[in-house]
Amino acid sequence: MSRWRWLRPAYWLPLVVMLVVLGVGWHFGARRWPYLLPPLREVGTELRQDPGFFLRNALVTLREAVAGLGIGFGAAFLLAVVVSELPLARRAIMPVAVVLSVTPLVAIAPVLVVAFGFGIMPKLVLVALICFFPILINVATGLRAVPEPMLQVYRTMHASRWELLRHLRVPNALPYVFAALQIVFPLSVIGAVVAELSAAGYADGLGTTIQVASSRNNLPLVWAAIGVLAVMGALLLLLVTVVERRVLTWHDSGRAR
Template identity: 35%
Template sequence: MTVLCLLLAWQAVCSAGLVPPFMLPSPVSVAQALVTDWPLLASHAATSLAEAGLGLGAGVALGFVVALAMDRFELLYRAFYPIVVLTQTIPTVAIAPLLVLWFGYGMLPKVVLIVVTTFFPITVGLLEGLRSVDPDEIDLMRAMGASRWQIMRHAKLPAALPQLFGGLKISAAYAIVGAVIAEWLGGFSGLGVYMTRVRKAYSFDKMFAVIFLISALSLVLMWVVDALRRAVMPWERAGESNRR
């Protein structure tokens, strides 16, 4: 309802001529541009989704390995945790040109940038979850003869799943945005390339159309993460049903 009210207010402002059309196209114009350019947008979106998927998968795998290693070895935690935090202080827009310079205009620099963008939420979320387990619970399992793998399987990983999926949800949204940012600086296809072309042509209705498409794709990826969370953590649904 809120979104509908905002769209109606936006359309009213444009229809009343309060803002020139070349500065703020109406929602109707944006919808028309989206329908008219849909085949081209779909082609560019496929490229961006491929980059986002590869980068997100690599970022999740790398973050998972690093988080497990830092949880296992305290020395690694003290040595590398500040570096992990430091990676988030560097603007992605600043390192994107360097990646293009080093790796060219293909898919690789885009994937690397997405890995850098998605790595932090996964690593920190999983690490905090693994370290949130009650030490007395771990001591009890050790006293009963549980191995490190059994402690990880039955205590640490279940406790870390909420934080892991929270970080994954953030990373899924970052993946599409990271792909678009990387494509701004060079490439042959992708939503960022399309956005750069229509901006130079002052086709702001198409610019708004691709913005809406990027937002929609990010929301879809976040919905996929939510669906995966419900499948992996069925006890959450059981708890919600009991509370009702």
């Protein structure tokens, strides 16, 4: 029965009502501030005129977001294992990671262009850096959050450090991993757009589209690109949620949704 719960009005009606309220608010906002909000019909016209244009640029931004996230996730996961296993490394690295996590990384985009040249590499590095710290902090917390009685059981069986990591710490950290992914998947899209806006290089991507359209005062195109970005972020978040429910069937977080 739960598989078909989305058919019940109580499941989808609140979202529909919210979308209607937002649409009405947009309508009156466009009449009050036409220099900020174009009419929704003009935004829809932009999307209908050339959907292939938005698809091509969305794929460019998505590639930058996913590739940068992959790099950041791999590096953060490995470092999280190190800091969870070595207390000295944890005391040295985690305070620095917390400080760097609140640093405005967009400010280093010009430096990345100088270091890596024009093209996709500065964008990947910037996305990876934006995603790196939430993953590091969440995964390191999950790896260390194993209940002490469970650790004692494994130690009485003379489990090695690798066996503890593989059979106990990593499974215990999976809810924290998915919590981090729910944060960084949409954040990777934002990072890719910020990278396109601040790091010169490719002429494609939704960030570049927004920048060019803004310079031409083409508000419908700007908001159409923003709408595509919002849908992309929502779909990525939905994908993570679905995978989490499939993987964490044994955990409360996987059954709660």
